[in-house]
Each structure stands twice: as structure tokens, then as C-alpha cells.
Amino acid sequence: MTRFMQLPETRTAEGEIRRVGVEMEMAQISLPDMAREVQRAFGGRIESDSPFVLHVRGTRHGDFQLELDSNLLKEREYLKFLRRLGVEVDPEAGLDQVLSDLAGLVVPHELVAPPVPWTALPELDELREALRHKGALGTHASLLYAFGLQLNVEAACLEPGYLRDILRAFLLLHEWLMERGEVDLSRRFTPYVNPFPGRYARRILAHDYAPDMAGLIDDYLRDNPTRNRPLDMLPLFAHVDRARVMAAPVERHLVKPRPAFHYRLPNCQIDEPDWSLALPWNDWVAVERLADDHERLAALSEEVLASPGHALGRIGDRWRSALVELFQD
Numbered sequence: 001m002t003r004f005m006q007l008p009e010t011r012t013a014e015g016e017i018r019r020v021g022v023e024m025e026m027a028q029i030s031l032p033d034m035a036r037e038v039q040r041a042f043g044g045r046i047e048s049d050s051p052f053v054l055h056v057r058g059t060r061h062g063d064f065q066l067e068l069d070s071n072l073l074k075e076r077e078y079l080k081f082l083r084r085l086g087v088e089v090d091p092e093a094g095l096d097q098v099l100s101d102l103a104g105l106v107v108p109h110e111l112v113a114p115p116v117p118w119t120a121l122p123e124l125d126e127l128r129e130a131l132r133h134k135g136a137l138g139t140h141a142s143l144l145y146a147f148g149l150q151l152n153v154e155a156a157c158l159e160p161g162y163l164r165d166i167l168r169a170f171l172l173l174h175e176w177l178m179e180r181g182e183v184d185l186s187r188r189f190t191p192y193v194n195p196f197p198g199r200y201a202r203r204i205l206a207h208d209y210a211p212d213m214a215g216l217i218d219d220y221l222r223d224n225p226t227r228n229r230p231l232d233m234l235p236l237f238a239h240v241d242r243a244r245v246m247a248a249p250v251e252r253h254l255v256k257p258r259p260a261f262h263y264r265l266p267n268c269q270i271d272e273p274d275w276s277l278a279l280p281w282n283d284w285v286a287v288e289r290l291a292d293d294h295e296r297l298a299a300l301s302e303e304v305l306a307s308p309g310h311a312l313g314r315i316g317d318r319w320r321s322a323l324v325e326l327f328q329d
Helices: 031-042 077-084 095-103 118-133 160-181 198-205 213-223 234-240 242-246 278-292 294-306 312-327
Strands: 019-026 045-050 053-059 062-068 109-112 149-154 260-263
Touching: 019 118, 031 045, 031 053, 031 062, 031 109, 031 118, 118 278, 149 278, 160 198, 160 213, 160 278, 160 294, 198 213, 198 294, 213 234, 213 242, 234 242, 234 260, 260 278, 278 294, 278 312
Parallel strands: none
Antiparallel strands: 019 109, 019 149, 045 053, 053 062, 062 109, 149 260
């Protein structure tokens, strides 16, 4: 089993162990079965909002949510659609369950874990393995499954220089991480992980780019007024300055402020026995390690900006041996 690598900064500025929220998308396993596996692993009590949303509350790690990942169903928006057609439906008459069963064929069932200490990630990986044994299918199981794994990694601090360097490191490693993680074509064709625009990369990789927090947020919003980035910074920036973010043309109802990096790039290959949460986690740790290596970060940024067309995509070939060191303790 691949081990979980250590972050370069393991604690927050307040001295607390950094926490990570994990979201896993899967199919062919029911929400009740998912809830029972969470309860078996961590205790707690199962509660139901509807056939589309279950909770396991009061576990030793906090509250888990299991949901059919479609607002159309979770918010019962389909009732409005049917009413426009002149059809009145009693949602308590069993239609919810039928829709849930049908939608589960193409709409992911999602497990949303509460933030846990990063040192507890092996416990969540044991839950992943239990779900695999219950029949959960992941990204590569079907051309229709654009399923992802998302990590919400608590920031070590909220200083603009630190956040800038994380963004720089991610931009430099993006194509290499796509290659390492074998990001599925079904996900590349969706808008969820659209790459950062080149003009934004050139701006923040410049050696003299040193904005204050307001400038960092404004520059991000100018080129990325969307959650659909492989590293979505809107939740973190909204935690820092909610009014500034919510004044921008972003998906306001979907932005949940929190002091965490929202890493959205990885597949969720939950059904594959040689895959584990350690693989995407270690990729993220590599980003933080590069961000923490200021000399290497500056040299790599300079070389990319000096290359024809600012060839971010070829960075892996030029720096492969050096980048491998990011995965070594």
C-alpha cells in the first residue's frame, strides 16, 4: 500500500494539525450502503433528508454526508419542471426513490467527509477499501463516469506570498500531475477541471509578482471567475474576503467559504485495487513541496517564462529527475 507523504508544513499558523476534507464520487452502490459503511468504520447515527441525501452524524470524525450529486434531484427541482408541463406529482408517493435509482446509473453518488487531521487519511482510505468491496465503481468503469476525487486541504497560513507560491507550484506541475494521475478523458471533456488561462499563468509566474491579498484575489477573479478550475481558490478567497469574491460574477450559491485549497483534479478510481487515496494526496504534497522550495520554484518559473510559448506542458520532460525528488523523504 502506498504510504501517505508528509506535508512540508504540518500545522496551521495557530499550531493545530492541518485538516483535509475528502469528497469521493462513485456509482453502483446505494446511499444507504455507503452510510452503513461509514457507520461501521466510524460510528454515528444515520439520518435521511430524502432518498437523495443521507447523513451519518456524530461519528468520531464528525458528520459525513452521502448524496446523489445533482441539484436537480437534491433540491427537487424536477417538481417545478413537471408542474410546467401540467403534471402534479406527490413526491412522497415513491417517485423520489425511482428517480434516485435511475439517476444513480449516470449521476455520481458522492461521499463528503468532514475535515479530518491529515494524519487520519489512512482511516479514510480504509473506508474507501470497504466501499470498493461493496461494489462501488469509479472513473474508469464507464465512459459516462466523469467521477472525481476532491481534496479540501486546510492552508498552513493565509499570507498572500504563501498562497501565491502554492498557485505557482500548481501551475508548473499541472500537466505533469495530469500525466501522473492519468486524468480520464471523460473528465477532461467536462468543464469541471478547465486549466488556468495562459495569461494568468504568465502574470503570477513573473518574478516580480508580489501582490497584497486584495491584489491576489482580484487578479484571480479577473481570469478565473469560476469554480471550474483544477485548483479552485474561490472557497479560500471567500473565507479571506467574502464580499470581494461574492461581488464578482462567480457561482455564488456554490461557493462555500473555508480556509482550504479545493483540489479537484484527480480521478476517483475507487474500484481499482492498486489505487488509493495516497496517490492523489501525494501529488498534492508534491505541489506544496515545490511551493516550499523557493529557489527551485523561482528557477522553474523563470525557465518556463523564457521558453517558446511558455511551454508549461513540457515541464515534466525537462525537470523530471528534479520533480521526482518532491516524492522522496
